[in-house]
Amino acid sequence: MSLDRRSGCPINLSLEVFGDRWSLIILRDMIFGGKRHFRELLNGSMEGIASNILADRLKRLMQLGMLTKADDPSHKQKAIYSLTEMAITLVPILAHLGAWGRVWLPTSEELSIRAELLEKGGPPMWEKFMDELRHEHLGTPLDTASGLSVRATLQAAYQAVVASKALSASPAA
Amino acid sequence: MSLDRRSGCPINLSLEVFGDRWSLIILRDMIFGGKRHFRELLNGSMEGIASNILADRLKRLMQLGMLTKADDPSHKQKAIYSLTEMAITLVPILAHLGAWGRVWLPTSEELSIRAELLEKGGPPMWEKFMDELRHEHLGTPLDTASGLSVRATLQAAYQAVVASKALSASPAA
DNA sequence: TCATCTGATTGCATTTTGCAATCGGTTGCA
């Protein structure tokens, strides 16, 4: 996990940033899950990252300029991690990645509904989402004043699928 | 490099397919470089992959359904690797990845011109490119009969930058 | 007071990687 710089190829350099098994997972949880704290990332992700790997990746992502860290005013020990613009602009890549995975890989229905929605929303939805992330993480004003946030919309769709699956599994209570 | 299936999340599953340092590099060289043989991939890529890693990744990508392998009729020992539709549909992801890397990472000018062109071309150019790849690798007919192939276009742009840089480096012969 | 939670760190076994040398078979050329 060093900074080789094997070549100046854009694809290669991108891979050197997040071409490992965990960096993008962490960013995914921050972007789509709204996770900001070490413990949230440690326990919250389904994949179960180890704490030493998480610490290493957070440090690395900060060195690379993808994250910043700040003290949480509400708790002297708590650190808040924020996405930088560099990380926020990964949203279209994550959207494509999710769309591709949904088509070609054995994704679970609950988890792929969000990828489907994000794909259907297209660039306008991605832009709106990035604006919301900038507001959350960089403190920029939200110019588009619209009701439900993209994250909440995606989460609601997920909950709906989970609920409907639970219902069909046990039709009567 | 096993097939964990840590979770059914589309992004996670995608990462389990090409979330390592070499798989996407190999696919990049096949897609953009037109490489089809083991030796071409071994010696052709700037990053210098080791032969055992290359062999391992080719095997793995075949198991995952991203590549197929066939005998080269012209040479009893030669194997030809082909992209499957699953791999060809990575083109938009590679385009986005290149575009992102070009903005945020210290890419070399020669190598980033292709990413820039591919980004500017947008989905229509990607579709044309994918059609050409299907023709090369899957034998499907080329419905759009247009002059220069996308790969040749990108390559020409690359050569032009290389030539202009060489000129400005040594103005007179 | 004291259990719990905070962001980590340490030690250790396992796995993956990178590198160089090598393999048996094929080909093209003299």
Next chain:
DNA sequence: TGCAACCGATTGCAAAATGCAATCAGATGA
């Protein structure tokens, strides 16, 4: 016919990365 060059790999080995569990000191809440 000889032989160097090339074909797609394979092997051995050292170094690095990973996964896992235990642990840390300080802060917090009851």
